[in-house]
């Protein structure tokens with residue numbers, strides 16, 4: 474029996490495109506990442522008039538796997554074709570298996586959902602999210618945007634943003650010097666967004682000292698090599714996918730064997746050749762040397778099977794992705810409220826934090842809803858309400874992301890043998906049980922009232938979409954690093970983070 478895909482849980486009534494009246498709001502979206510594409514779809518569904526700009530010449534289906542949280546899938550209820558396709562491409566019946574980095578097995582293969590149940594998840598409850606192949610999910614979003622006839626203008630690189638409240642417009646300047654305006658501009662142009670100059674809240678990227686080698690290639694390469702297939706096989710019967718985790722001293726590796734694709738990811742200390750760029754590839758020789766010289770290993774080497782996998786990875790496939798940290802910052806809206814940042818443009822996540830795509834999609838759903846609730850006369854309130862509903866949640870998710878990354882990098886094997894949960898990223902209910910669309914409809918007015926009264930962000934009487942009991946205080950990566958250097962454990966803060 475396939476596990477039911479959890480798309481129908483939202484309390485929002487299913488309302489496909491055409492259900493909402495035309496708002497006459499012109500929305501210009503910059504960027505075709507998952508944030509921008511979701512904003513395009515949801516703005517269209519909510520009755521706004523949408524145009525999208527993208528700097529690249531075409532769509533970019535690069536990437537390998539990422540975690541898609543449940544909170545980012547509830548809106549598929551309104552998109553029946555995407556719900557069906559998401560189900561088809563999802564890793565149903567996914568197995569998981571855990572090793573030490575040297576190949577010693579720590580936990581035998583188990584079905585992911587059974588492992589969750591053994592850890593207390595109620596029978597039949599949906600998993601908090603699913604690993605997905607970015608190229609497949611991304612293409613699914615692109616196809617729906619095209620089907621809806623939403624115009625995407627490629628080769629439109631934005632170099633600056635502006636707003637003119639006397640004319641009630643936001644706008645951008647593209648590389649060819651042309652100005653483009655709309656009632657509101659959604660900056661979904663990722664880390665280092667060009668909107669930072671107007672919006673403020675510029676955040677300096679800080680080196681984490683860590684990077685990831687990542688590769689995805691056709692599974693038939695594994696099948697063609699009997700030596701590889703012996704270890705890296707999919708699960709039988711039924712060719713089911715399997716995620717294998719390798720926990721090492723100050724490092725870890727994740728692999729996915731699936732009947733169409735093989736993925737591997739290895740977390741490592743930076744060597745100088747990494748970039749924060751999903752298209753930046755390096756040679757396998759560099760990776761093999763890096764694996765051989767990894768610190769703290771002494772005579773204990775990586776599993777030979779993993780080395781063989783790297784050796785057989787096709788050329789120009791291994792991305793060396795730099796992991797940069799950025800402090801949370803609450804300034805996501807321009808001074809006059811006509812430009813609003815979403816996704817990585819507003820708040821970036823380490824790819825290991827299981828949150829980047831999920832939060833970008835949540836943002837997109839929220840801003841489309843706020844604009845619909847406020848209507849054309851209240852755009853500048855709507856953009857500010859959106860931030861009020863989203864900022865603390867994101868700040869907490871970012872902090873949890875650092876904690877999750879740390880967890881995988883610094884595993885205490887003896888403790889993990891007794892309590893396997895210790896080696897698994899925390900995916901608490903305040904993250905996955907959230908419904909960003911319902912939250913906007915339930916609390917827009919309260920947040921707007923708080924804004925009008927000039928209340929501090931947490932003084933609104935709104936149930937938390939962050940850890941219950943948490944009191945927001947600004948925090949910084951520098952402080953976390955300083956604490957870590959003194960051996961002080963990461964303090965998530967008050968509240969129930971479990």
Ligand SMILES: Cc1cc2nc3c(=O)[nH]c(=O)nc-3n(C[C@H](O)[C@H](O)[C@H](O)COP(=O)(O)OP(=O)(O)OC[C@H]3O[C@@H](n4cnc5c(N)ncnc54)[C@H](O)[C@@H]3O)c2cc1C
Pocket residue numbers: 503504505506507508509526527528529533534535536537538539540607629630631632661662663664667751815816817818824825829830831833
């Ligand atoms: C090609 C690619 C592959 C990825 N692969 C993975 C992966 O395997 N695993 C993982 O965990 N995460 C991956 N990510 C990151 C992850 O998808 C994002 O962190 C997350 O989904 C947030 O998305 P976003 O829409 O906010 O930003 P992004 O996904 O970064 O999208 C930003 C978009 O804006 C466009 N853009 C940027 N600047 C401008 C400009 N000046 N003018 C016009 N357009 C502009 C970019 O070309 C891009 O299309 C990938 C991102 C990309 C772009």
